[in-house]
Amino acid sequence: MKDIQPSGRGFLDYAPAPESTAILHLRDSYGLFIDGEFRDGRGGSFATISPATEKRIAEIAIASDADVDDAVAAARRAHSTVWSKLSGADRGKYLFRIARLVQERARELAVAESLDNGKPIKESRDTDVPLVAAWFFYYAGWADKLDYAGLGANPRALGVAAQVIPWNFPLLMLAWKIAPALAAGNTVVLKPAETTSLSALLFAEILQQADLPAGVVNIVTGTGATGAALVRHPDVDKVAFTGSTAVGREIAKAVAGTHKKVTLELGGKAANIVFDDAPIDQAVEGIVNGIFFNQGHVCCAGSRLLVQESIHDEVVDRLKQRLTTLRLGDPLDKNTDIGAINSAEQLERIRTLSDLGEQEGAERWTAPCEIPENGFWFAPTIFTNVQTSSTIAREEIFGPVLSVLTFRTPAEAIAKANNTPYGLSAGIWSDKGSKILAVADKLRAGVIWANTFNRFDPASPFGGYKESGYGREGGRHGLSAYLQPGRVEVAEEPAKRRSGAGRVEVAEEPAKRASRSRRPAKKGESK
Amino acid sequence: MTRLTIPKTYKLYIGGKFPRSESGRSYEVRAADGAFLANASLASRKDARDAVVAARAAVSGWAGATAYNRGQVLYRVAEVLEGRREQFAQEIAASEGVSVADARRQVDAAIDTWVWYAGWADKFVQVAGAGNPVAGPFFNLSVPEPTGVVAVVAPQGEASLLGLVRVVAPALVAGNAVVVVPDEAHPLSAISLAEVLATSDLPGGVVNVLTGSPAELAPWLASHADVNALDLAGAGQLEWVDLDISAADTLKRVLRPEPGVPAASLDRVLAYTETKTVWHTKSLI
Numbered sequence: 151m152k153d154i155q156p157s158g159r160g161f162l163d164y165a166p167a168p169e170s171t172a173i174l175h176l177r178d179s180y181g182l183f184i185d186g187e188f189r190d191g192r193g194g195s196f197a198t199i200s201p202a203t204e205k206r207i208a209e210i211a212i213a214s215d216a217d218v219d220d221a222v223a224a225a226r227r228a229h230s231t232v233w234s235k236l237s238g239a240d241r242g243k244y245l246f247r248i249a250r251l252v253q254e255r256a257r258e259l260a261v262a263e264s265l266d267n268g269k270p271i272k273e274s275r276d277t278d279v280p281l282v283a284a285w286f287f288y289y290a291g292w293a294d295k296l297d298y299a300g301l302g303a304n305p306r307a308l309g310v311a312a313q314v315i316p317w318n319f320p321l322l323m324l325a326w327k328i329a330p331a332l333a334a335g336n337t338v339v340l341k342p343a344e345t346t347s348l349s350a351l352l353f354a355e356i357l358q359q360a361d362l363p364a365g366v367v368n369i370v371t372g373t374g375a376t377g378a379a380l381v382r383h384p385d386v387d388k389v390a391f392t393g394s395t396a397v398g399r400e401i402a403k404a405v406a407g408t409h410k411k412v413t414l415e416l417g418g419k420a421a422n423i424v425f426d427d428a429p430i431d432q433a434v435e436g437i438v439n440g441i442f443f444n445q446g447h448v449c450c451a452g453s454r455l456l457v458q459e460s461i462h463d464e465v466v467d468r469l470k471q472r473l474t475t476l477r478l479g480d481p482l483d484k485n486t487d488i489g490a491i492n493s494a495e496q497l498e499r500i501r502t503l504s505d506l507g508e509q510e511g512a513e514r515w516t517a518p519c520e521i522p523e524n525g526f527w528f529a530p531t532i533f534t535n536v537q538t539s540s541t542i543a544r545e546e547i548f549g550p551v552l553s554v555l556t557f558r559t560p561a562e563a564i565a566k567a568n569n570t571p572y573g574l575s576a577g578i579w580s581d582k583g584s585k586i587l588a589v590a591d592k593l594r595a596g597v598i599w600a601n602t603f604n605r606f607d608p609a610s611p612f613g614g615y616k617e618s619g620y621g622r623e624g625g626r627h628g629l630s631a632y633l634q635p636g637r638v639e640v641a642e643e644p645a646k647r648r649s650g651a652g653r654v655e656v657a658e659e660p661a662k663r664a665s666r667s668r669r670p671a672k673k674g675e676s677k
Numbered sequence: 678m679t680r681l682t683i684p685k686t687y688k689l690y691i692g693g694k695f696p697r698s699e700s701g702r703s704y705e706v707r708a709a710d711g712a713f714l715a716n717a718s719l720a721s722r723k724d725a726r727d728a729v730v731a732a733r734a735a736v737s738g739w740a741g742a743t744a745y746n747r748g749q750v751l752y753r754v755a756e757v758l759e760g761r762r763e764q765f766a767q768e769i770a771a772s773e774g775v776s777v778a779d780a781r782r783q784v785d786a787a788i789d790t791w792v793w794y795a796g797w798a799d800k801f802v803q804v805a806g807a808g809n810p811v812a813g814p815f816f817n818l819s820v821p822e823p824t825g826v827v828a829v830v831a832p833q834g835e836a837s838l839l840g841l842v843r844v845v846a847p848a849l850v851a852g853n854a855v856v857v858v859p860d861e862a863h864p865l866s867a868i869s870l871a872e873v874l875a876t877s878d879l880p881g882g883v884v885n886v887l888t889g890s891p892a893e894l895a896p897w898l899a900s901h902a903d904v905n906a907l908d909l910a911g912a913g914q915l916e917w918v919d920l921d922i923s924a925a926d927t928l929k930r931v932l933r934p935e936p937g938v939p940a941a942s943l944d945r946v947l948a949y950t951e952t953k954t955v956w957h958t959k960s961l962i
Contacts, residue, residue, distance in 0.1 A: 284812070300805070395928070402925030407918030414928065571927075573951075583957075590955050601958040607811035611819045615951045616905065617928045622952050625809055625819065 164477070167484045169271045173258045179209035180347070182217055182371060183354035185224035186364025192217055193372060198348055201268035202481050202490040202525040210347045213370035218339070218379045221368040225310045225337040226385055228365030233337050234307065238294030245290030245332060247360040252283040255356065259349055263321055264481040266348040268490030268526070269444050271482050281606055282325040288608035289329035292629050296334065299629050304636030307335030308411055309387035311632065314377040314401075316393045317343035317492050318447040318548075322606075324350055326623045327390050328367060329608075334632035336388065339368045341380050343393075345493050347371040378404070386410060388632060392449070395546075395572070395617050413621025413631050415449065415613055417546040418574030421567035422452030422603065423589065425560075426461045428579035432601060434468045437552070440577055440603035442476065442530050445489055446550040447496070449618075450575035452603055454543060456563050459556045466534060466554060473517040473530045480522075488519075488550060491526040500528050500549035507533050507542035512553070538569060546572070560585065564592045573615030577603045596622070687717045687864070689724060689888060690871035692731030693881015699723050704889070706865060709774020717864045720887035722897045725856065728885035729903050732826045732854035735882030740823045740852030748798035751849060753877040755791035761873065762788070765866060769838055772863045787842040790941050794846040801850060801946050809954070816957040821950035823852035824930055825905035828898035830858050830891045832911040832938050837863035840938045841870060844910050845884060847945035853906070856885045856898060860911070864888035891915060899923040906930040906949055910939055 179195065181188040191211025198210050213221070233241070252259065259282070260275040269278070296305050311331045315323035320342060331338050342350040350369050357367055370376055374397075381389045382404050389412045391401050398416040405412055422440050424433050440452025457465050481489035491497040508514050512533040521527045528549055536543050536553040543553050557563040567576055576595040578586050586600045596614045599605060606612065611622040621631050687706075688695040697703075700721035706714045720728075739747070758765070762784050769780035802820055809817040827848045832840030837860040848855050859867030871886045887894055892915055899907055899920040907924045909917050913934035924931050932948055939945065 399925055399928060402928060403922045406921035406925055406931075416928070586957065590953075596951060596953055598953065598955045600956060602815070602956055605811070605813065605815065605956050607809070607813070607817070610809045610811050610817050610956070611807070611952050611954050613952070615824075615953075619928060620930055626807060627819065627952055 164485045169482045180351045181211045183369040184221045210371050212372040213376045215379045221339045224365035229337040232363045242290045242293030249283045249286035251356045263349045270486040270489045278322045285325040285329045285608045289333040293333040301635045305633040311336045311338050311388040312380045312386040313340045313390045317346040320346035321349040330628050337366050341377045414619035416619040418449050419570045419572045420452045420575040421454045422577035423456045423563045425580040426458040433579040436603045441552045455554045478519045497526040503547045510540050512536045568594045571617040574618035687868045689718045690886040691728045717888045720889035725897045728856040731882035735854045739883045744799035748795045750878050751795035755788050757873045757877050783836045783839050787839045790842050814959040819954040824949045827853045827906040828856045828904045829908040830912040835938045838866040843939045848949050850946045851950050853949045854883045858891045908932040909934045
């Protein structure tokens with residue numbers, strides 16, 4: 151344990167290896183992408199900065215309500231005149247093109263993402279951007295196979311999708327939203343997060359290179375007000391949101407009573423459960439990946455470590471030892487493990503909650519690392535002696551902060567893991583397969599990783615239970631969230647409902663996929 | 678001499694028991710011709726909360742039962758209902774003012790609905806689940822699981838028994854527990870159905886029946902933090918948008934109002950499920 155030194159010294163002393171920004175050809179200012187071209191926003195503009203240096207990157211337009219109107223109108227027009235008339239095979243070809251263009255420009259997109267978001271280049275290069283391409287490639291193949299999506303024959307697109315995405319995985323969340331929407335035959339108005347618009351605007355250039363018909367995808371940048379105007383717009387048919395539970399609630403209220411279909415992917419407070427029979431080396435790596443990947447800016451992050459009491463000290467010691475070797479710094483450096491916190495606002499939230507953890511009696515440990523002078527940084531932090539009632543065990547911190555709790559029996563682990571209004575993800579570490587299966591059965595969470603963590607794949611549905619939202623993204627489930635059943639001729643409906651005195655329904659051959667009016671309209675689509 | 682009949686006392690059904698409303702309230706149920714039929718319990722907010730507690734306590738056992746077992750219990754409901762077919766027909770004819778023949782058809786449709794949903798219990802997982810071909814050494818499986826506690830406003834002013842069965846049975850298939858407010862004007866068949874459920878091996882608390890006013894009870898159920906899903910099937914005449922907004926505070930899954938009696942459909946089963954995806958790591962060999 152003693153032979154490993156803090157980062158920046160000894161055999162772990164790496165020379166800086168920054169990725170060059172020469173690959174980027176950024177404009178000084180970006181407009182809105184509406185109806186196939188860039189145009190000025192009418193709501194003013196703001197500077198997007200690098201969170202690692204606080205230096206200005208480019209000027210980003212703010213979409214006014216009128217701009218949002220225009221974008222929705224362009225999407226509606228594109229849907230009715232072009233996109234709904236294309237064959238599924240042709241829609242698929244556009245998506246395949248996009249997947250290939252993303253691969254071709256992968257390095258450029260990764261550099262832009264790390265510059266604007268602050269995440270380490272090794273993550274944007276090896277995780278975000280490859281998954282973006284994979285997502286488009288996966289859903290491209292669905293576009294001409296919608297009959298197999300699980301909604302019966304000839305399912306239909308919903309129409310115009312309003313999509314609002316967060317700042318933690320800017321381009322990946324864009325892909326999660328746009329790829330299934332287009333494959334299903336919808337057109338899109340997408341609102342990137344305020345602090346991370348850049349990669350979405352580069353993506354708009356890719357759409358131009360792909361020759362995607364004008365208006366099929368529109369990108370409106372701006373603040374929260376722009377997003378609110380978009381989801382409230384009366385001419386959108388589908389709302390898809392990824393972000394905080396607080397904003398998700400507001401959106402659920404805003405669309406209450408409307409015809410809009412909704413999927414919400416919200417916050418989490420995932421339990422990462424380590425049993426005493428776990429492969430400890432892998433578990434320690436998994437814990438680190440679970441909470442320190444992307445600076446902990448991950449809705450499904452394993453922010454609550456539940457470790458079996460008998461191995462608590464060993465696990466915590468080895469965790470600290472491992473965290474001591476992590477390198478925090480320039481996101482563009484290929485050796486960087488921990489990048490910058492995305493914004494001053496988020497940094498403040500992390501600091502506030504961490505201070506609260508200390509005040510409430512938890513023991514704080516911070517990895518020894520040098521914090522750069524400029525930019526927003528937070529060193530990897532572990533809290534031990536955390537009570538289940540502690541704020542840091544209940545609230546989502548969305549930063550590189552791990553709360554460690556203990557348990558004695560599997561039943562206690564399950565009870566503690568489920569003791570949260572969230573239900574997005576969970577991890578289980580054990581070498582005993584039967585135990586993993588039994589525990590996975592009892593966890594109330596939408597994604598469970600056994601002996602791994604933070605894995606994502608376009609073929610794998612992702613989404614939460616309880617207040618982590620509803621609906622799934624990824625796989626066939628994610629596709630059906632953008633579809634409605636095909637129209638069924640009345641003749642197929644054997645049910646006879648008489649009105650008035652003799653209100654009786656004859657025993658019927660209960661419905662196949664019924665017509666739209668007879669299908670229960672559910673806000674979230676959790677098929 | 679004709680025998681003097683023994684009228685039934687209609688009470689609530691909560692946690693497998695038949696209590697009166699804790700409020701002591703009741704309301705008159707009259708036949709279509711105005712004749713007095715019964716005093717039904719008028720459930721209160723406290724009764725609704727008790728029902729949610731009972732439902733929550735019942736979820737793990739019912740959801741944890743095997744699919745085969747749940748299917749058999751739902752089929753058992755059909756069997757017991759079939760045996761009491763004539764009683765339900767008479768009760769419905771008197772209450773709704775329809776002919777006994779029409780009432781029988783309604784009961785038959787209700788029985789057939791139980792049978793149809795019983796068959797889904799061990800099949801919907803295969804239809805809605807998936808084995809996912811992820812790009813890595815993982816065994817990755819998605820399965821639908823029950824959402825938890827479902828609060829339901831049953832269809833109002835339509836076929837009272839069939840409407841109730843069409844909203845309750847699908848919620849039970851996956852292993853949810855239900856708190857239901859039946860047809861306010863025709864609540865008697867709901868309590869008689871509760872007697873059927875109580876004698877069909879359905880564990881207490883899995884279905885809870887609150888006769889009374891949907892307008893009074895629904896807001897408490899919509900805002901209750903321990904209710905996971907809200908079915909507004911019969912809430913079309915209420916201020917249901919307010920209920921939808923209220924349910925958003927705890928991000929409940931909400932089914933919007935439907936005219937008439939909902940069709941039997943797999944969508945109603947899946948509406949009360951959550952997809953759980955588990956990644957199992959494969960070792961290197």
